[in-house]
Amino acid sequence: MNPASWRVEMQHLRQARLLDRVDEPCLRLLQEVFEPCTAVPGEILLSPHVHNHYLYLVLGGELAVHLDSLEGSPVRAIGPGDCAGEISFMDDLPPSAYVLALEDSVLLRVHRRSMQLLTRSPQLMQNLAELLCQRVRLSDRLIINSEQNANIDKLTGSFNRRWLEHIYGRESARCALGGQPLSLLMLDVDRFKEYNDKLGHLAGDHALCLVVNTLGKLLRPADSLVRYGGEEFVVLLPEMTIEDARNVAERLRRSLEDVASFHSPIGLLPGVTISIGVAPMRLNDDLDSLINEADRALYRAKELGRNRVCG
Ligand SMILES: Nc1nc2c(ncn2[C@@H]2O[C@H](COP(=O)(O)OP(=O)(O)OP(=O)(O)O)[C@@H](O)[C@H]2O)c(=O)[nH]1
Numbered sequence: 063m064n065p066a067s068w069r070v071e072m073q074h075l076r077q078a079r080l081l082d083r084v085d086e087p088c089l090r091l092l093q094e095v096f097e098p099c100t101a102v103p104g105e106i107l108l109s110p111h112v113h114n115h116y117l118y119l120v121l122g123g124e125l126a127v128h129l130d131s132l133e134g135s136p137v138r139a140i141g142p143g144d145c146a147g148e149i150s151f152m153d154d155l156p157p158s159a160y161v162l163a164l165e166d167s168v169l170l171r172v173h174r175r176s177m178q179l180l181t182r183s184p185q186l187m188q189n190l191a192e193l194l195c196q197r198v199r200l201s202d203r204l205i206i207n208s209e210q211n212a213n214i215d216k217l218t219g220s221f222n223r224r225w226l227e228h229i230y231g232r233e234s235a236r237c238a239l240g241g242q243p244l245s246l247l248m249l250d251v252d253r254f255k256e257y258n259d260k261l262g263h264l265a266g267d268h269a270l271c272l273v274v275n276t277l278g279k280l281l282r283p284a285d286s287l288v289r290y291g292g293e294e295f296v297v298l299l300p301e302m303t304i305e306d307a308r309n310v311a312e313r314l315r316r317s318l319e320d321v322a323s324f325h326s327p328i329g330l331l332p333g334v335t336i337s338i339g340v341a342p343m344r345l346n347d348d349l350d351s352l353i354n355e356a357d358r359a360l361y362r363a364k365e366l367g368r369n370r371v372c373g
Pocket residue numbers: 217250251252253254255256258262263264265266267270291292293364368
């Protein structure tokens with residue numbers, strides 16, 4: 063961070079959203095305590111490992127906010143008019159994130175020792191409170207997104223095993239308590255190695271997405287379609303008897319059999335078929351035992367020639 067030699071003018075302060083509607087006498091006082099400075103690309107302004115004493119106002123250039131480390135994508139950009147460092151400036155604790163300059167940036171900064179001067183303006187305090195509310199909302203959003211992403215399979219957008227473990231605990235208890243059945247399907251794409259070998263791994267990836275898109279449309283909102291492993295999927299069907307689950311499985315199987323070919327970003331590709339094993343939840347079944355039973359039924363479906371439902 064390099065101090066700059068030019069004088070801070072009122073017009074500079076008026077560019078900052080934090081100082082919006084702050085009256086002129088107060089701005090005149092602030093003019094004396096804000097210092098101009100510059101940052102070069104890559105320069106780190108704030109780090110969770112370095113105590114911060116400053117609040118920064120950005121006049122020009124761009125800063126980036128990174129949460130855990132400087133690797134990966136920033137969670138937010140800070141441009142002209144915005145500010146940085148306000149949280150650690152207020153609570154005098156280490157910064158909650160990294161902030162670095164993405165471009166040559168022009169900034170104003172004020173030291174914590176001038177805090178009292180800032181608190182003289184109720185308008186400035188209100189602006190600061192609003193800004194902190196925005197930051198809280200953003201961080202809540204980030205938490206919700208990362209929670210949701212943790213349950214989603216990246217390739218297909220279906221749920222993943224982590225979700226299955228969570229939802230099975232909840233749904234099996236709910237169904238057992240209400241005297242309701244619950245069934246589980248284990249699905250496996252047929253001769254998928256051959257599909258990959260013949261058409262390429264990318265084509266295989268698109269076929270897995272086809273499976274999820276096609277099956278997802280036939281399920282109820284309460285059902286969970288889960289990518290269990292490579293080309294294996296589980297469907298959890300709460301409040302469903304084994305007879306109804308067999309019918310659902312047959313409908314799912316047929317829906318893919320009916321897709322002879324499909325459009326993908328790499329061109330027209332042949333469809334795939336699936337084999338399905340069905341299992342009903344029994345007393346004392348846990349997720350592993352239920353999956354084992356469905357897996358045995360799936361094995362029989364493969365043995366009998368594939369593209370069929372067993373169990
Ligand atoms: N494209 C792609 N292929 C995958 C993925 N995960 C697993 N596979 C492939 O899925 C194939 C599974 O092959 P196998 O277990 O031999 O089974 P199969 O060829 O489907 O034969 P059957 O199940 O007996 O019908 C392997 O070639 C894996 O590489 C993935 O994410 N993308």
